[in-house]
Amino acid sequence: MSIKASLTIFILLHLFVASSHSAEPDQTVESRRYIDTVTSQRADFLNNEFDALVRKHQINTLGVAVIKNQTLVWENQYGLQSEGVPASKDTLFNVASLTKTFTAETILRLAAQGKLDLDESIATYWVDPDVIESKYAKTLTARDLLSHQSGFDNWRYFSKDGNLKFNYEPGTDFSYSGEGFEYLAKYAEHKLDTPFEQLVADTVLKPLKLDNAFFTVDSANFARIAKPLDEQGKFYGYYCHPMGYCSEQGSYSAAANLVTTVSDYATFLISAMKGEGLTAQLNDQRNTMQGIQFTQDEIICPDTADVTCPTQLGYGLGWGITKFGQGKLIGHRGTNWTVVSIAYFYPDSGDGLVVFVNGPNKAGIAAMVDVLERLDPNSPELPGYKLRLQRDN
Template structure:
């Protein structure tokens, strides 16, 4: 598959799909096969084989039918000698953004925040103090990746945050945008963002196995990140030596959570809990357009669903299909490959968390998706990413 005119930033995990050589969309069912007792046994054996073949350190998976978890399991080891279990916490990388987004949206629903006000009165990054564009920046733009920021400021030659596009004019996936959003929320509310997440999302849903802050007390429960040689650099650490500090948080990455708790959260989001209908519809409407059908050359792959458009709603990745919408998010770092999504029409979805070296996790994700949802529009994107990792 070739994307015309636009280069795909390697940090962004996009969804891709297939179209027949005639250019006609092949319509498939947007649901996931139910779990009988025999299928559950087959999946358990097959998933064990995937984990072993790709040498995945830790895996957690859940399958959702009609907004209910029907299969949940764990594979590999939480740490050497400790099998993965319901007690295991996974770093889910950029899936953290979905928790941040739902926190902000619920506070909007409560009248405490606004999607369309300027964030400047509540947060002004020192790098932007003389930039007039900052006054036009709104929470809606930050949630839909229309902020105009690059992904992370450290990609800039001078290491400073700046606008590469005027706010609201162009899509650009940005972790910086979500960190900025959290600063706006906590400054306007006068409450630290981690406390807002706890009070708005975790406590109401009974999510006792999730943390957005770095907490040493949880380290023994976190799936231990090991590179392909088995090296351990520390929890919340990068091989180059940087580690997140105790008590710090990231609104864009590094939340740790159990599979079961993320399933609670995903189903709550599917149901639109705590959001009035208009805001829920806004959340589930693509507002940041990443790729249109004209910009996608799907080649001659005919075995998966093909979106008409790819982009983001308010915090969530979206693939617009011929007769449905796929809503979710992906996360990737050097030892995380994670995904969660659902089909809006059927309420069927899945969650897959891999704690594994990046290349191994990408390869295993392809096999896992082909096993659980063989016509998933996510499959080809992972194949492209795996090819780029060589």
């Protein structure tokens, strides 16, 4: 993928910034948000709707889950896992940047155990060779990285010379960075002298019994992964990109490439909702805005009255925070050339959603709009996808 194409995807992924009308806070919106429960009658309706939208948008696979009061109440899958194989509860979805939530929870839970320190200098244990001469390397902390305030680009290949660099002093500004999460993994590995994938397994996967979530590339899982196909139906390989790059067997990314079933991710999301494995202080810090991505003046929404427009977008510790009216939503989005995914919850009600779309990006965005309109029509995440859809068209 070219730098220009990657940058375009990145800008679209983290949007709400451009031209339209500015968001106005809706002071009548209550902080407690609920998602409609799924009765048997509603399940029949949703199944018919989602079967139809898979065909309408020509996406490959769809997986959804509804959480009520911190309990998984309904899930289903639609479309095909691969040729001739219907999607099922055992289908694995690549969730792209939702991987960062597993990395974040691993780091936070290790910090709660006293094994890591969010505010110590990472340079004591690890410095990337590209920034070893920078004065900022010695001040960089895990807190900076979790809140996307490292000063790094999203990926080092975004820079002209392809090297990692600090664009500003850590902790002083916001810049979404996948590199930051890879750096986090290196820090934990070097300090604890344990491969990061093992730390994820010991801290998150095993305690939560997530037997169908996989952090590393394993060819044994390929047959279960929702097959990624482009707009022409071409398959480039599992964990591969159209430009020819494939992740190697046994490798991992702390920022992308987690594959999981819908139900395992929902189990993980509920655990995070409850603050499991964290101290009360860490849980509060994780759910509090640390790095502001966009302020109210920068946020725009489609020019319609039937949306809940965010008033602030940013990140706590590893998790995205979307503020609206008097409330907030906590979660994460994921996007690549054949993935559009989102998972979030409303902390005041304990309700949440998991939506995984496997299909060409533009079709995936359109499908995401339709899914959110049916499951959570007042979601403050919906305007962003609608705006992306308008721009793509």
